[in-house]
Amino acid sequence: MAELILGPAGTPGTELTVETEAGALVRRSVLPGGIRVLTEAMPGQRSVAVGAWVAVGSRDETDGHHGSTHFLEHLLFKGTPRRDAMAIASAFDAVGGEANAATGKEHTCYFARVLDADQPMAVDVILDMVTSAVLDPSEFTSEREVILEELAMNEDDPGDVAHERFSAQVFGTHPLGRPIGGTPETIRDVPRNAVFEHYRRTYVPSELVVTAAGGVDHDELCSQVLSAVRSGGWDLPEGVRPAARRRAGVDLHVGASGDFPTDPSVLTVHRATEQANVLLGGLGLPAGDERRFELSVLNAVLGGSMSSRLFQEVREKRGLAYAVYSFSGGFADAGMFGLYAGCAPGKVEQVVDLLEEQWQLLASDLVPVQELERGIGQVCGQMVLGLEDNGSRMSRLGRTEISTGELLTVTETLDRVRAVRADDVRALAADLLAQPRHLTVVGPFDTAYRGQGRLEKGREA
Template sequence: MRTVLPSGMRVVTERLPGVRSAAVGLWVGVGSRDEWPDEEGAAHFLEHLLFKRTPTRTAQSVAVEMDAVGGELNAFTTKEYTCFYAHVLDEDAALAIDVVADVALRGECAAADVDLEREVVLEEIAMREDDPEDLAGDLLVEAVLGGHPLARPVIGSDGSIESMTADRIRGFHRGRYRPESMVLAVAGNITHDEVVRHARAATGADAAASAAPAPVRSGRAAAADSGRLVVHPHDGEQVHLAIGIPTFGRSEGELRWPLAVLNHAVGGGLSSRLFQEIRESRGLAYSVYSSIETYADAGVFSVYAGCRPDNLAAVADQVRRILESIGRDGLGEDECARSRGALRGGMVLGLEDSGARMNRLGAGELARGYHVPLSESLDRIAAVTREDVRAVAAELLRRPRSAVVVGPFEDEAELPAELFAAVGRARPSPRR
């Protein structure tokens, strides 16, 4: 069910009488793409700070309240939204709503807390450097989307975080956290009316407070005119290869389902071509898969493989062969059927707890402004034909490819020719 409060905040719920829990999420339609270039990382930094203190709570008192009821409280920031969430017993839903609203709406961003949490965020940035798989993924989005705001890392950079001030963070909070951009999503053993009642009490006048207009999302095309190749030197036993192609945004929603079927067949499961050819048949990599990141006006289809450096040429060659084959011939009917079944089964099984249901409610309301019933999504997947997938593959796989290599290489000249062939680039002349 759905209710819009007088402030403009939306409340969406799903009753699950067969559980004893409630998952509560306050979703804010603000992410890293909504930052100005000189405030890179502000959305994520703010998410950290809001937990430190409110007018009536400290970080410790929040922790004590949630521990006392066995609850979970956390938050995350993405490129397009931020979510503050709690998972509690159904009888403690009112407490969870009050806490997440207090944190998100009334967190104070005190100067002392900014200086303290700055060090925590800098440690988080350092952790990313120590996780080459995640690093390769971030660098790939930047390579594929170029100068688009979506290309900026959610976490920011050392320089942007070190220069962030308390006034800048508070201004970001006041200017971006507008009630009309917020969704309170609750799933579990609750009723809609009681959630609305608790939401009114928890948000109060704060949710209706005025705020400066947020930047308008441009909606311009994000695809690069040509692919890029990025080499990021990193000591380690493996090389991490990520190849990406610009794909469709949510505005082209009709293409979502055949793209999902295509992705699963390429590298989304154990029967996928990437897994079977690169790992099972040749033993070239332990981890190999494909994935899709979809945003309002752009997206990225990517392939990842982690392998020993002396296997990089063979892995890149197999990726090229697989993508070229699918771009030319599409998928077999058996592959399409298998992928449709896997997607439908995974969607249903993935929604068997209240937290997953809440995530689907909140993210869907922010993205589309309405809830898509599970049955409709399942029907849309089942309706995808081999020709639908062939058309999407033909369009997608003719687009420019970008690649990121994180591993023991200093520059492009050290990379194998097979990698350049995989992304359609000429190999540079060897260094003299």
């Protein structure tokens, strides 16, 4: 089966259909107003996962609006002219369903999982929230306090602090370096009218993507979506194209505006913890990069499992850490790659040396055949097992439509992963290693961490 190329944006009335594995059927339609609807019908499923995606994330916020995207995620559950917060919550509880939302740097998603018979209710409630949120001033004030508590909770988690500061180091002044939820300062300062303005500017039909997977009928879902958004007062003129996808292909080394760091940095964050959290890495691959399959295998070999190099060298052989792994994250025009370990404060330098050593070995020597095959097998198995869940399938449709527009079948993806060779892994590891490397250390340090031969940078209280 050839890959389903969703196209740059699509034209109104566009209809694409492709049959995938086990009789599953993927369909995509562009509705009036530029709304996109994608479904994956899975035979035998009695439940359906449905999501309403807006291709707007924290990186799209302007000055004075930082934190608005995440603020909206909270506020949309607080009520519409048709439903108050209790009615929204009880609608899903009454049928044993689940509903939630997530804000990212490039999108926001409101999603639910219900029995197939309850799909009309789920679509109606979610799209009522998306199109008709009241953003009541009193609710705004109380929810501001909730979000400040959420940010405080995150600041109490040294692992969260390490990852947040590391992201800021890697992306610098680029909007990708900002925290998704904003900061306590920006949340305290942002006025309701700024969040409302952000809502009206970004929550529009051409940005809306509705996806569903499981026991779903595509035509029925399209009809339900049109009915719900019209009830919410959205105007849906004919002939409107969906919003264009973000521009990809920006140079890996420097951001579009030249605001990614070009020099390595070391950041020490003081926290009165028993353990130090260490992150080492830098820029990675954009989400649509052809080498993303090689990156998945590289991650598996380096730090993706109990048999990975980092786990064996740092934990099993030396007992220096309980948690140790490698990770990656991709966006439209950039990505990041890193290695993490949690260790005793006195072992930080030894652990950092081991992280660097294993990364360098991967960049200089070919991965042995048996180790490569094990990494490929891990990636393939985890992917297939993950897609057994219709929520994962729903998310895959949304992320693909918003980011790359290239939807591969499971078989095609497995073929791409199995085509990865040892030379590919070595070359990619070397390319990643050549980027400016940043080190974040969070722990009970009174002075800036200073490793042998490494820069000493500022300490953050």
